[in-house]
Amino acid sequence: MSRILIVDDNEQNLYMLEVLLSANGFQVLSAPNGAEALSMARNSPPDLIISDILMPVMDGYAFCRECKKSDRLKNIPFIFYTATFTEEDDRKLALSLGADCFLLKPTEPEELMRIVRSLLAATESGVHGGAPGEEEEDGHFREYSEALFRKLQKKMVDLEKTNHELEHEIRERKNAEKELQQLNHALEERVAERTALLAATNEQLREEVTRSKQAQEEIALLNDVLLKRTASLEMLNRELEAFSSAVTHDLRAPLRSITGYTAIVREECGEAVGEAVLEYLRRIERNTSRMNELIDALRGLSQASSATIHPNMVDLSDIASEIATALHEGNPERQVTFAIADGVAAEADRPLIRSALENLLNNAWKYTRRKETARIEFGIIENDQRVYFVKDNGAGFDMRYVSKLFTPFQRLHHQEEFEGTGVGLATVQRIVHRHGGNIWAEGKVEEGATFYFTLGRAVPDWQSEAAIGTVSH
Structure with missing residues (x-):
């Protein structure tokens, strides 16, 4: 019975693959990240590996590189199965690292099983070629490093755009708060004015009753406006809190991607590129660190505005x-x-x-x-x-x-x-x-x-x- 190692930090993805592979007669092993998977493979090499790319501790690219460096693991068929890295440059990089196949989630179960059986059959017949040679990696070195650098630049532009959008939302919320304060002040002045009128002499009582009724109608109208404004502001606050939470969460994934790509370029290309490129990489790392600090600060500002007071x-x-x-x-x-x-x-x-x-x-x-x-x-x-x-x-x-x-x-x-x-x-x-x-x-x-x-x-x-x-x- 062939043994297949699947690597994914998403428990649902792991479960679905385990059910599919077990139902087709394979023995399944699983790991939540590349580091644990590498340790398992070194202790007991599987017959085939299916791995995600974006994972904590060690991502799929790094895991694949380590496998292909090992004489014991380099000939094991390796499939990348990802929903995050979907561009052509990602596929080229995966194949250049020695992967046998690059699949996007979700792939039809029949197609996935066909590919798995085909790779296992090729390995048994001795057709599988193992890790790519050094000459092939050198041939693609400049092309991939330049593609990775362009991708990093695009990610930085996207992050800057998101940051501007967040600043705009903060200004909108501040304006809404100011408008509510002005409305409250106007309401207080109206109430004070009508209360003073009610304290008039008995000779003016009948007239004041009429005025009081008008004042109550105005107050009711103002209250209705205030309630609507309050509901609108509460909705804006909830939307802003949800937006802030989503942004601070979603920003971290591309930042991790940028950091990972930068590490790959420095590790794979560090000795071949000039000092200028290395300085560009250091600048990218400093800016991603700065962006992480801004995300934490924005999260603290949001919590200070929305946390329940006890x-x-x-x-x-x-x-x-x-x-x-x-x-x-x-x-x-x-x-x-x-x-x-x-x-x-x-x-x-x-x-x-x-x-x-x-x-x-x-x-x-x-x-x-x-x-x-x-x-x-x-x-x-x-x-x-x-x-x-x-x-x-x-x-x-x-x-x-x-x-x-x-x-x-x-x-x-x-x-x-x-x-x-x-x-x-x-x-x-x-x-x-x-x-x-x-x-x-x-x-x-x-x-x-x-x-x-x-x-x-x-x-x-x-x-x-x-x-x-x-x-x-």
């Missing part, structure tokens, strides 16, 4: 101390003094407020790295309301551009000076606004910056009225 009494001093400790442990050679006020607490959603403090303290840590004596403070100011603050003596900023601080993707420093995505402070602002508070900043170039924020929920009376003492880290 307010509880939270010790902000403890959270700030934990973050400071983590920063020191991650970069122990830096000399930074943290001054964290004791007993600072607030009624807030713990995961969201922790995210806000992490962004603010990470910013302070980043922008003080050029200071020999860096200092970062967290505390509270007691005036008419409680104002929390994070202060540092780092790079600071020009107050002329303060309005750009909380706008997504707006940065006041070059990427070469200080790394970042430009989304962190926008995420903090969303979190503060969702707690009914406000956030603002003050700074001066090379003299540091201070970020102030309020929270809508008051701290109970049993909390201390002012910050007493500090803890140094």
